[in-house]
Amino acid sequence: MIFEIGIGIGGLLVLVLGLLAAAIHILREYERGVVFQLGRFWGVRGPGLIIIIPVLQQMVRVDMRTVVLDVPTQDVISRDNVSVKVNAVIYFRVVDPDKAIIQVANFLEATSQLAQTTLRAVLGKHELDEMLAERERLNMDIQQVLDVQTDAWGIKVANVEIKHVDLDESMVRAIARQAEAERERRAKIIHAEGELQASEKLQQAAFVLSQQAGAMQLRYMQTLSAIAGDKSSTIVFPLPVDILADLAAARDSRR
Numbered sequence: 001m002i003f004e005i006g007i008g009i010g011g012l013l014v015l016v017l018g019l020l021a022a023a024i025h026i027l028r029e030y031e032r033g034v035v036f037q038l039g040r041f042w043g044v045r046g047p048g049l050i051i052i053i054p055v056l057q058q059m060v061r062v063d064m065r066t067v068v069l070d071v072p073t074q075d076v077i078s079r080d081n082v083s084v085k086v087n088a089v090i091y092f093r094v095v096d097p098d099k100a101i102i103q104v105a106n107f108l109e110a111t112s113q114l115a116q117t118t119l120r121a122v123l124g125k126h127e128l129d130e131m132l133a134e135r136e137r138l139n140m141d142i143q144q145v146l147d148v149q150t151d152a153w154g155i156k157v158a159n160v161e162i163k164h165v166d167l168d169e170s171m172v173r174a175i176a177r178q179a180e181a182e183r184e185r186r187a188k189i190i191h192a193e194g195e196l197q198a199s200e201k202l203q204q205a206a207f208v209l210s211q212q213a214g215a216m217q218l219r220y221m222q223t224l225s226a227i228a229g230d231k232s233s234t235i236v237f238p239l240p241v242d243i244l245a246d247l248a249a250a251r252d253s254r255r
Contacts (some may be wrong), residue, residue: 022054026218032060032097042098044097061095066158067108071115073166082128085166090115090146111150115160118145128167135162 001046016142027033035042037057045059051108052059073087095099122142124186131138143160148168150157 014136021053021142025059027052027061027091028191030063030065031064031109032064034062034101035059040096041102060101062094062100064094064097066091066093069108069115071112071119073164074116074120076120078123078128078131079125080127084131085164086119086123086130086131086162088115088119088142088160088162089165090157090161091156092146092150092155092160094154095156099152107155110153111155112148115146118142129160129247131165138162151240176185231254242252 025033025048031046033050033154035045035057036059037053042057050059053166054153064126069090069092071088071090073085076084076086077085088112094107104110119142122145123138126134126138139160139162142162146160147157
């Protein structure tokens, strides 16, 4: 009889300890517990010590830390019909634990799938040059679209970063040829602008020299000095135009 009573007390003690173990939960600082009572949403608890009524209540843990989600490589066709492969990384976190559990079956999977489709949709509206040169703006566009759509799930998308935009070899060569042609165009424009400026300066110099009678002779003397310093065996002496004019006038007067 005493033995049976001891077994009964021991069984009761085990049952009480089991109920306590099922009732007491400790949530970390970054965790929250979404509590359901008889299947209905009852509240969000945590962090710290949480007591749940066994059988009547159930709790789902939710991690509130920022999640780093790697978006797999997606095939994207740009607005100018160029096929590229793009992958990205998304940073998001749960801000409303009850919505993250009640409104969507698996918020991690749902966010991943939504990120893939949004990446293709947003980048498909832009040309290849914008994908390569304006990543910051594209990151903001994707982040804003995702943030609006995931708000109903209690999720906040903090940041989106496009990691790689991969092109096939033929497109890489085409871009290289385009860049080379652009550099040649700029070089020709710069050269033409230099020729134009030089011609304007020469025109101004000629005008100044023509206004002073002795200026041209002084220029001739400077030219002779430069020629004399050269080691060339051939020396050309420029003849002033004024002398030719005087000779022509003298010849006409003799006639």
